[in-house]
Amino acid sequence: MRTFTLTLALLALAPVAQAKQITAWVIDGQSERPYFIQLEKAFNAAYSSKGITVKVTPIPNINDALKAGFLSKKLPDVVMIDGPNMANYVWSGQLSPLDAYLDKAMLSDLLPAIRAQGTYSPDGKMYSISPYDSTVLLWGNRKYLQQAGVRIPKTVKDAWTLTEFQDALSKLSKVKGVTWPLDLKLNYSGEWLSFGFAPFLQSCGADLINRKTWQATGALNSAASVKILTTLQDWKKKNWIVPQSGGDNRFYGDKSAALVWVGNWMWRDHKAGLGKDLVLIPAPKFCGNKQASPNGGWSWAMPQSSVSKQEAGTFINFAMSTRQVAQYADITGYIPSRKSATPLSKVYGKGGEGELMAEQAGSIAVVRPVHPAYPVISKSFGDAVLNILNGANVKAELDKAAGAIDRDIASNKGYPPFNKSR
Amino acid sequence: MHTSSPPVRSAQTKPKPRHRQSLTEELLLLLPATLLLLCFLVVPFVLSIYLSFTDQRLVPNPVPTDFVGFQNYQQVLSDPAFWQAFRNTVYFALLVVPFQCAVSLGIAVLLNSSFPLRSFFRSVAILPLMTPITVTIVIWAAFYRIPDGLFNNVIKAFGAEGYVDWLGSPLWAMPALVLLSAWATFPFQMLLYLAGLQDIPSERYEAARMDGASAWQQFRYVTFPGLRNTNILILITTTIQAFKLFTQVDILTRGGPVGATNTLVRYMIQQGYVSQLVGFGSAVAVIFVVIVGSLAILQRVLVKNE
Numbered sequence: 066m067r068t069f070t071l072t073l074a075l076l077a078l079a080p081v082a083q084a085k086q087i088t089a090w091v092i093d094g095q096s097e098r099p100y101f102i103q104l105e106k107a108f109n110a111a112y113s114s115k116g117i118t119v120k121v122t123p124i125p126n127i128n129d130a131l132k133a134g135f136l137s138k139k140l141p142d143v144v145m146i147d148g149p150n151m152a153n154y155v156w157s158g159q160l161s162p163l164d165a166y167l168d169k170a171m172l173s174d175l176l177p178a179i180r181a182q183g184t185y186s187p188d189g190k191m192y193s194i195s196p197y198d199s200t201v202l203l204w205g206n207r208k209y210l211q212q213a214g215v216r217i218p219k220t221v222k223d224a225w226t227l228t229e230f231q232d233a234l235s236k237l238s239k240v241k242g243v244t245w246p247l248d249l250k251l252n253y254s255g256e257w258l259s260f261g262f263a264p265f266l267q268s269c270g271a272d273l274i275n276r277k278t279w280q281a282t283g284a285l286n287s288a289a290s291v292k293i294l295t296t297l298q299d300w301k302k303k304n305w306i307v308p309q310s311g312g313d314n315r316f317y318g319d320k321s322a323a324l325v326w327v328g329n330w331m332w333r334d335h336k337a338g339l340g341k342d343l344v345l346i347p348a349p350k351f352c353g354n355k356q357a358s359p360n361g362g363w364s365w366a367m368p369q370s371s372v373s374k375q376e377a378g379t380f381i382n383f384a385m386s387t388r389q390v391a392q393y394a395d396i397t398g399y400i401p402s403r404k405s406a407t408p409l410s411k412v413y414g415k416g417g418e419g420e421l422m423a424e425q426a427g428s429i430a431v432v433r434p435v436h437p438a439y440p441v442i443s444k445s446f447g448d449a450v451l452n453i454l455n456g457a458n459v460k461a462e463l464d465k466a467a468g469a470i471d472r473d474i475a476s477n478k479g480y481p482p483f484n485k486s487r
Numbered sequence: 488m489h490t491s492s493p494p495v496r497s498a499q500t501k502p503k504p505r506h507r508q509s510l511t512e513e514l515l516l517l518l519p520a521t522l523l524l525l526c527f528l529v530v531p532f533v534l535s536i537y538l539s540f541t542d543q544r545l546v547p548n549p550v551p552t553d554f555v556g557f558q559n560y561q562q563v564l565s566d567p568a569f570w571q572a573f574r575n576t577v578y579f580a581l582l583v584v585p586f587q588c589a590v591s592l593g594i595a596v597l598l599n600s601s602f603p604l605r606s607f608f609r610s611v612a613i614l615p616l617m618t619p620i621t622v623t624i625v626i627w628a629a630f631y632r633i634p635d636g637l638f639n640n641v642i643k644a645f646g647a648e649g650y651v652d653w654l655g656s657p658l659w660a661m662p663a664l665v666l667l668s669a670w671a672t673f674p675f676q677m678l679l680y681l682a683g684l685q686d687i688p689s690e691r692y693e694a695a696r697m698d699g700a701s702a703w704q705q706f707r708y709v710t711f712p713g714l715r716n717t718n719i720l721i722l723i724t725t726t727i728q729a730f731k732l733f734t735q736v737d738i739l740t741r742g743g744p745v746g747a748t749n750t751l752v753r754y755m756i757q758q759g760y761v762s763q764l765v766g767f768g769s770a771v772a773v774i775f776v777v778i779v780g781s782l783a784i785l786q787r788v789l790v791k792n793e
Binding site for chain 1: 542544545546547548549550628631632633634652653654655740741743744745746757761762763764
């Protein structure tokens with residue numbers, strides 16, 4: 066009886082099974098989940114008649130799953146990868162180029178830094194494409210700022226200079242209720258310490274690595290880097306910065322921090338915690354007149370091992386349509402990665418509360434180094450940042466980080482063909 | 488099993504094939520455990536010895552893997568961060584082993600005496616062991632929080648000004664981890680001590696009491712010598728456990744401040760997994776096994792059991 070029912074069930078499913086089903090691994094996050102359910106439904110509604118369906122599976126700890134998948138060669142047709150890891154995966158021969166499957170109009174509509182994030186320099190092809198962008202800026206507590214009598218800049222152009230920023234911190238530290246004027250999210254681990262602190266170097270003319278010679282020594286440990294990170298260390302010594310063990314909610318919870326340097330993903334928590342008191346302040350001009358903000362995020366990519374590349378490409382192209390990109394932004398709170406999707410968004414469009422974030426993403430975003438050594442670059446710089454803010458010698462830490470990066474590049478024989486660009 | 492059987496029986500039955508049959512049976516019974524040990528302990532260890540002489544990377548890549556001889560070992564042993572992690576691990580073990588053993592012994596002695604609701608308190612004492620370590624860590628993170636965690640409120644109640652950043656200070660971070668680790672895992676040692684205590688014949692206590700020994704003297708001259716073998720076992724397992732310190736550090740301090748709580752295992756994982764240097768990480772693993780193995784042998788030689 067049981068076998069009979071099973072056979073019947075299989076027979077009933079047979080016509081569906083004839084349609085080509087592709088699988089996609091996506092990130093597993095609370096704010097993303099409703100979007101992916103929507104995406105799966107929308108794609109299947111549009112394409113099941115053309116013989117393609119998709120199954121979208123959220124994967125917890127997707128980075129680990131991907132590493133294991135690359136080793137065992139068991140991967141689905143579409144995956145989401147973290148943007149800065151693209152070069153490492155492509156260099157290792159794990160990903161297929163996407164150019165042949167993507168609309169030309171869509172490519173020219175992408176934010177420039179998102180395009181840069183997905184483009185692999187040795188062959189100029191696009192290997193990953195992100196439906197959203199991210200940015201980091203200062204969020205302030207209006208009440209404290211007004212009590213301190215600090216000017217609140219409104220656009221990217223009239224951002225604070227370093228002197229103004231320093232003066233604001235000094236004044237804020239004396240306001241009643243403020244234990245720490247600034248939260249730099251030292252409670253975060255991993256990528257944040259590199260993502261969130263690279264702009265300090267980049268707006269001072271330094272960088273994590275020289276993007277022409279691909280050498281860290283001379284860029285990461287340059288005089289400009291040492292100078293700006295010494296300034297940060299001084300602030301820490303003055304007890305202006307929330308320490309690592311201070312927890313996550315000093316700015317939006319008990320409000321003992323007056324400013325926080327963090328990305329757009331905190332939008333909801335900040336809004337709920339501060340309401341009308343929340344102000345967005347553009348990334349400061351840490352040196353002279355230059356500004357920088359980090360960008361990028363999880364992107365669609367196609368493993369080399371995929372057997373249904375054409376169908377997978379169709380799916381990625383669909384997920385990158387203006388409508389889907391706008392949906393992603395509305396549901397998750399991230400910045401749309403297509404210029405044409407921004408006006409559709411309530412938050413990021415003209416006059417929206419997050420307009421400043423979209424402005425930053427379109428004007429001062431600096432892509433993370435698109436190089437196969439990125440995992441080591443990020444880890445080495447992140448370790449150095451944490452040590453420096455905990456009081457270690459700035460120059461020695463940066464020398465150590467630059468040395469570790471250059472050693473890794475050397476031990477991979479320059480990551481050919483990246484060594485050709487020297 | 489292999490004692491010679493009486494001659495009468497051997498004449499009646501055929502001892503040789505029986506013996507052979509039981510041997511195959513024994514081997515068959517050993518097979519599952521042997522296979523598992525081979526797959527999950529021996530093969531990985533042999534592999535890591537092999538990998539430690541290569542420049543193997545985590546993700547497969549176009550640059551072929553090469554033999555590099557002792558280069559990984561040279562780099563590990565000349566890396567100040569490795570030695571810092573080594574010193575920290577030894578420091579942690581020196582703090583945690585005596586402390587944790589003393590606490591477990593004390594509680595075991597308490598729980599071994601008779602008092603109402605004894606089994607209830609015994610079950611309660613095992614709770615930390617049943618709680619996943621990550622959960623324990625998150626709760627303790629709240630205790631150590633600044634400026635308003637439990638410990639800071641306690642020192643405030645005693646009149647301290649300001650707060651102590653327990654996990655953020657090079658002085659306090661390690662003792663803070665010791666306290667948390669001891670609390671999270673002491674029931675294991677306590678259970679062993681409880682079993683050991685129950686093995687001590689009650690006649691010895693009676694005799695000691697008749698000789699007029701005080702409670703302390705009973706503990707010193709009856710209980711403690713009676714626990715000799717238990718102590719050796721506990722000393723070795725606790726030391727090995729201490730050397731494997733990772734989760735607490737990785738979640739709470741990430742090896743900071745400035746590497747003050749980095750441990751050998753965390754160093755190995757950072758190099759082998761995060762930086763994707765599998766060859767280098769394997770060399771650290773081999774060195775780690777050598778250190779822990781020789782420590783266990785050394786302890787075994789120094790304190791021989793009866």
